Amino acid sequence: MIICKRLLYLIQSDTSKMCTIAPRGKSSKMNLEMEFEKLQTSNSKSLLKKYLTPEIFHKLKDQKTQMGSTLMDCIQSGLVNHDSGVGIYAADADAYTTFADLFDPIIDDYHKGFSKNKVHPAKDFGDYKKLGNLDPEGKYIKSTRVRCGRSIQGYPFNPRMTVEHYKEIEDEVSKTLTSLEGEFKGCYYPLTGMAKQVQEQLINDHFLFKEGDRFLQAANACRFWPTGRGIYFNNDKTFLIWCNEEDHLRIISMQQGGDLGDVYRRLVTGVNEIEKKITFSHDNRLGFLTFCPTNLGTTIRASVHIKVPKLASEQQKLYNVADKYNLQVRGTTGEHTDAVDGIYDISNKRRLGLTEFQAVKEMYDGITEIIKIEKDL
Template identity: 60%
Template sequence: MNAIRLARTVTKCYSMRSYSMAPCEILELLEAGYQRLAESDSQSLLKKHLTKSIFDKLKTKVTPSYCSTLLDCIQSGLCNHDSAVGIYAPDPEAYKTFADIFDPIISDIHKGFGKANKHPASCYGYGADFPNLDPEQKYVVSTRVRCARSIQDFPFNPCLSEEDYRNLECMISKVLLTFCHEHSGKYLPLKGMDKEVQKKLIDNHYLFKEGDRFLQAANASRFWPTGRGIFMNRDRTFMVWVNEEDHIRVISMERGGDLGRAYERMIIGLESLAFSLKFSCDKRLGNLTFCPSNLGNTIRASVHIRLPHIGKDKAKLEELAGKHNLQVRGTSGEHSEAKDGVYDISNKRRMGLTEYQTIGEMHKGISALIEAECRESSKK
């Protein structure tokens, strides 16, 4: 069954979500999809960890409040055998109901964060503790810090109704429009947005876009563009995405290498939202998100940085970055090339450490890369 037909079938079942176990139609789809995955050459974490015994144990289960099934969790991975992970949480309860498959995948993604581990309470600290990485702007082109949040008492994308999307957008945008000083700005709903304005925002890497096949297969693009939008401050250094992959994505950007300033701006925006909105959290996993890769403190800090000398040996660059728990990508992200020696470097760890510790680790790692680049350039 292709992704479109599968999504339509699952969507049809949403209208009767009052069952205590997965209905026969869902079980048939699960059995067929699991068989194809088992016979495939997929390298996904889903295939690695979804043994037949775990599959049989989970296939009839549903989450208590939202009646989400195992199919809601794994349908993207069943449709896309080239997925790296292959699983999403359709609602906050899925992480416990389907813990037998989520826990080992979380441990793989977050490098050893197992059942015995507990994510620490939030601790933001101060952005001022992190001096500018590159005051002369010789190396760092730009800096970006983002985090994700989900609103309590709402499921995630696959289980949201059209009314849910509207209600979430209304709740979130109402709070955003109270922001003042550096954070004040405008909310632009995606529905009714001028196509040229939309294209320009996407081309400038401010706005998300529809069409991700992994999210579509996970039923995360329903009722598009209802309930989606972007909030931007006047300087376009602070943004909030509404109902893209998660309910909220808070983004702070800065030209050059002032990681501390970008982080501080994000903290203020996030805490302003938290004053009026309650977020979904778990005592062990931290902040709950649609994709298990974003659990914990949800922080992704990244820099675009010029590394023309140490970047010539990609293996050594990867090795050095790995020592500091950093991920190396091309200029335009994963699977892209580094244009003019500019790489996208981001933190790997976001579970088991606080927000402050994540930014501290990132700051130390980028400093090490700059020092290594300086040493190599002085040899030439």
């Protein structure tokens, strides 16, 4: 494992555990059927409850993927958390095919009309020069970020990963990333042995993934923590890679202010360099395959931290614009958090059925409209 010398003094020998290890879901018919009945009689509004009908349940409950993943592996988070919005994760790439009768309608619903007969377009990053600075005066946008997820071909996803899988992926990723040059040159920092205060500082700086997400815990995405997890960032801290957080890789470009064009340029260039060295899971119909079906296709999430205090007091207007431009509004520190001082994390919602450039352009157009409304209030 390669660790930059300038951070050696921040590393300590004891291991900090950032999330509780979730027990592996029991996959016996009796337990699965009991949990299914609880979901059916609950007040859950999840897509899992909506589409996991008794007919589909009985059709799929005994099926397994080529890697041995079961229905329980995919739906255990939604069975535990009835307040989930979606409630299902893919345990491996093949799960999208084996359990297509459940995944397809959920994907269609979430991605607004991507039926099982539709095919995701070929990768097209477009021209970053057509995306300018959303807030040249610096009055509204605090920071801009564009990220994408990638899964390494041949490996299962979290519920079926062994401790050896996590170590192998981390080793391959760290060696690949530390070979990058130019503006991408940086260091990889494993969580194993990292001091707790360093983890907390990186989280507070919005560099490192947060601990203890109960939805991921219930999906068995936190086992063997912190083994195999880590973060890479370049010397300018504008290009980051998360290793084995939710997906095998989360590739992130970010900087202060609203220059979306420059942030997107950096992401595209970095992704193209990494794809020369690592082969990722890809499907001809669904695009790039990820742990969560909400991130399929382009896997692109372009977001801003934006301060709109007037719209914060008239939230319905904010959510009306979000619906119009297919945007997702989150709290200041991400999903399942509140907005602080009128600062929201707003991003494109659609990732499937459109190109990478189109996904980012939806966010660009929506944020442009939000700033206009904030100015006029």
